[in-house]
Amino acid sequence: MASVSWQSIVAEKKASIENSIPNDWKIENAPSEDNLMDFPERCGILSPFDLEITSLSATELVDRLATGNLKAVDVTLSFCKRAAVAQQLGTETSMGYVAWVGKRDETDSVLVQLLRQAGAIFYVKTSVPQTLMVCETVNNIIGRTVNPRNKNWSCGGSSGGEGAMIGIRGSVIGVGTDIGGSIRIPAAFNFLFGIRPSHGRLPYAGMANSMEGQETVHSVVGPIAHSIPDLKLFIKSVLEEEPWKFDSKVIPLPWRQNEEEVIKSKITYGGLNIATYHHDSVVLPHPPILRGIDLVRSTLEKNGHNVFSWIPHEHELGVKLINKIYAADGCTDVYKNIHASGEPAISNIKDLLNPDLPKADVNEIWDVQLQKWHYQCAYLDKWRELEEKMGREIDAIIGPISPTAAIRHDQFRYYGYASIFNLLDFSSVVIPVTFADKEKDLKKSNFQPMGKIDAEVQAEYDPEAYHGAPVAVQVVGRRLSEERVLAIAEEISRLLGR
């Protein structure tokens, strides 16, 4: 077989993407502004009808389609146009590996199969970082995907293309996978809602990924959207198809309306009981994030809910443990795929996937798995202890999802706020809270770093550069508590006016 250079594979792929866009939808002059959010409205390619359709939520679209007020073909066409416009500012199972360009799955994954049965239409695939194992979206095929709110900020990752595409309303709902924040970080950086369900809630069978068969910490799949009702619509639609009869890892747990009602009843009588924390004793979040937490706390208290303080239990230990798991095979799988085409590794991946790390021994893996279980049980003990101390059930924990607002390129350093809940397998919903504000969010004076990475992260903060960047928090419940955390997130969003 004649060997083909990775550069020529990429050139061919780029041409194929370019050719997939009809001439009528092509942008003549690319906009020069940093903020691209209003470009779809003013580019002249979308009609007022297209703009109206693409402004609706998934829930609204489903209602209008069901009543015959809208046709599926029109909705699809409008979103195709808007996605094509977005693409030109920023489709195949490629995982960001050049070697996988052209590789197509012969069969649908279980999720795609069940979504099709539920009536979903698939029309666009979005970019992901090389390996999926980083929280910015950079690869050697598409290059870098930027944040439509500001070209200088990241759209997050790994499902960053999805975050940017939904952010600019080129899509109304999208799907991401999350083994260390890859659903939640793009949701946070694009002022969107996203849920990392616990492992086993939604079907993952038949999806491509790095490190297939790694089960110490499972990657999970979940939706990113513009509202909590849209996230619920997605999950309910999938669960109605009984995914546990198709994918052995899915738990036979239909949507539990009674669990949602428990929360609604607390909201009406006596209020929610929420524990919050500002930092994990490893890295102090930037001032906009700390203000976001304060805003959530004060909003809850003002509205009759009960707020407590959460003391994060040994997050440093937990983060070290999950980092060990990511690199358990000495990164053999990931670098095999990178080297298959000869492409270079992107700069960010070495933070989590350092090829100099040794491959773990089977008994070492078992030991790490045992430590993981002990850590998880200890965390549950702390949750029960707080409940016993306060004499009430604690409904959720709220904390940062990232130490920064939508981050500047190549600056993502610390995954711990997101990945700790992958290790714990807790259900987590990201909600947008506010925007960084240079007037309110001053740089800290007399900052005393807790360690090297804390110093690096805090040094990155610049009130001017981050002005306007989306600020989010995550609402976390025990394992498999999706109904409850979504109901809590919905109430908080309502109170915040989102």
Place this chain on the structure above:
Amino acid sequence: MASVSWQSIVAEKKASIENSIPNDWKIENAPSEDNLMDFPERCGILSPFDLEITSLSATELVDRLATGNLKAVDVTLSFCKRAAVAQQLGTETSMGYVAWVGKRDETDSVLVQLLRQAGAIFYVKTSVPQTLMVCETVNNIIGRTVNPRNKNWSCGGSSGGEGAMIGIRGSVIGVGTDIGGSIRIPAAFNFLFGIRPSHGRLPYAGMANSMEGQETVHSVVGPIAHSIPDLKLFIKSVLEEEPWKFDSKVIPLPWRQNEEEVIKSKITYGGLNIATYHHDSVVLPHPPILRGIDLVRSTLEKNGHNVFSWIPHEHELGVKLINKIYAADGCTDVYKNIHASGEPAISNIKDLLNPDLPKADVNEIWDVQLQKWHYQCAYLDKWRELEEKMGREIDAIIGPISPTAAIRHDQFRYYGYASIFNLLDFSSVVIPVTFADKEKDLKKSNFQPMGKIDAEVQAEYDPEAYHGAPVAVQVVGRRLSEERVLAIAEEISRLLGR
């Protein structure tokens, strides 16, 4: 530290067990008969009151204790006496390893903690095989535990001491763990009921075991008892304590009465839909087992239920896969514990745990885990295909749990009938069906073996030697279907007159 020989550790342990039995409860002359089942009645140590108490089911005991008809202290004393008698014919966390004699857990496991909260009284620990990884109960501490129905038969394993103790009613209910049949085989060999719940249904945290941290196929915990209502009592009592708030691996799934009702309603209207199979295309069961399956089929049909044929999907492949998992660390963990005291390995363990096997590489483990998932999903596909073909939901699969009735010593060769459902993580309930009968269960003439192990297993059959040995089947449902399989097992047992 002066080194102590393993023989002296064992001698001391035996003396300590001997000393734990009060003189009044000592047997002067050990019985010489093969069948010991009626010895507790005729030994003179138990009063008529003790005999009455120890003949009750767990459900009956709980009722009488609740209404004040019985006192907990009397119940405990009666069972202690009966257990002490049983012990003399056959208590510490020792896992059958001499090195672990004297090793005590400082804290209760989550299960023990929650059972205590639910009012359980613990009074006896029973013997297990060295490593737990074999289906007969032999170790270098206690020696061999035999079947109380016939000294020449095994009590099964690994929870074989538990099976024998409950079989002779030295206990009314007991707990076993199962990674390849260790709850179900002792239940089957002692004419008892046992359930292997799916992983994540009951708490395992804090229990000692071999190969801790191995998560490719999880060992699970479950009860062994004299009736299905007693199994349900156990599971419901544990679930009422919300074990998922203590053990991170437990799924938040309370007892689902509605699932039980679905089955009850089918029993009343239209009948159950059950698929059965006689063999797995690897090893043909002995004649008494094949007759047991026929008896279940005809009993179901006679009573208005619908019976279909199940074609076991590539069990040979599945069994190879799980055997690879058992030995994934090249048996490092198990032999480390054996060698710690210098004791020899028991003869049976090399079938599953051969120290000559190589240690797998991390990427090989991931590959095995991926194969496992594919196999599980393919099995679900076959289940759905049969349902589509028959136009109805298939409620359970019924098949052999072991190729033999209660087996003669050192003859257990083939774990595949049990272990395939560990690989699939399906819920499985063992029910006693009948007894081997030398008049009905003739040795096969013109037997054509499917392979070497099939020839070996079939050669072991001897109608005379197995006459009267307990014959059982397992009732299997999809993952986490405990309520349904228990309800089905209860109905079948009722129809069989058990």
